[in-house]
Amino acid sequence: xxxxxxxxxxxxxxxxxxxxxxxxxxxxxxxxxxxxxxxxxxxxxxxxxxxxxxxxxxxxxxxxxxxxxxxxxxxxxxxxxxxxxxxxxxxxxxxxxxxxxxxxxxxxxxxxxx
Amino acid sequence: xxxxxxxxxxxxxxxxxxxxxxxxxxxxxxxxxxxxxxxxxxxxxxxxxxxxxxxxxxxxxxxxxxxxxxxxxxxxxxxxxxxxxxxxxxxxxxxxxxxxxxxxxxxxxxxx
Numbered sequence: 427x428x429x430x431x432x433x434x435x436x437x438x439x440x441x442x443x444x445x446x447x448x449x450x451x452x453x454x455x456x457x458x459x460x461x462x463x464x465x466x467x468x469x470x471x472x473x474x475x476x477x478x479x480x481x482x483x484x485x486x487x488x489x490x491x492x493x494x495x496x497x498x499x500x501x502x503x504x505x506x507x508x509x510x511x512x513x514x515x516x517x518x519x520x521x522x523x524x525x526x527x528x529x530x531x532x533x534x535x536x537x538x539x540x
Numbered sequence: 541x542x543x544x545x546x547x548x549x550x551x552x553x554x555x556x557x558x559x560x561x562x563x564x565x566x567x568x569x570x571x572x573x574x575x576x577x578x579x580x581x582x583x584x585x586x587x588x589x590x591x592x593x594x595x596x597x598x599x600x601x602x603x604x605x606x607x608x609x610x611x612x613x614x615x616x617x618x619x620x621x622x623x624x625x626x627x628x629x630x631x632x633x634x635x636x637x638x639x640x641x642x643x644x645x646x647x648x649x650x651x652x
Contacts, residue, residue: 435580460639469544469630469643470583516582520639525590527573527598528639532582 428453430500430517432531439507440539447502447534449517458520459500460528461491465513473515476500487511507538542566546631546644553621553651561616561647563631571634572614573598573641574606576627583630589614621651 430451439445451457458477462470474485481493491502517531544565574586585598589608605617628648632641
């Protein structure tokens with residue numbers, strides 16, 4: 427079965443520093459990977475996706491993610507964190523069977539301190 | 541842009557009561573979904589509707605029913621609420637199964 431793991435419940439980073447939120451995946455066949463962000467009391471918003479091609483994917487709000495097939499990872503990154511980036515981040519993988527629905531990770535809370 | 545609209549935003553029920561969560565999208569999307577979000581468990585799919593007229597079980601369907609009323613609307617019903625159904629419920633939609641989902645703002649349900 428397809429799955430993603432987010433090993434960190436919380437990531438703390440100072441404003442202006444680079445940030446990384448980790449995600450590893452397990453999937454049969456080609457991986458279709460996604461990152462979503464959830465701000466307090468809001469629904470999830472799509473950030474970026476990897477389907478095929480370049481291993482570095484650029485998304486919204488200056489975020490990017492690096493796909494690494496050998497390490498089965500899809501880490502979310504940003505060169506310089508902002509306090510407003512503080513939110514809950516979810517990694518997801520598309521189930522390659524049947525309807526191909528999304529399977530989400532448990533989420534990582536990012537706290538950016540001033 | 542309304543996007544995905546869920547009602548109600550908050551609800552408190554007693555064990556055994558029933559209720560329906562309503563969801564509507566105005567983006568002409570084919571696929572719609574109901575998720576629940578619980579601390580430490582991420583989002584889990586309850587039911588989905590790949591297209592108008594079809595519904596299928598997701599990961600945690602027990603205790604729930606759904607209706608895809610038309611292309612715009614997808615409702616979630618709890619026939620006999622249980623404390624284990626205390627959660628935040630999210631409706632989402634997508635054009636097809638592209639993985640790019642649009643979410644509503646959530647409905648916080650407490651079952652006493």
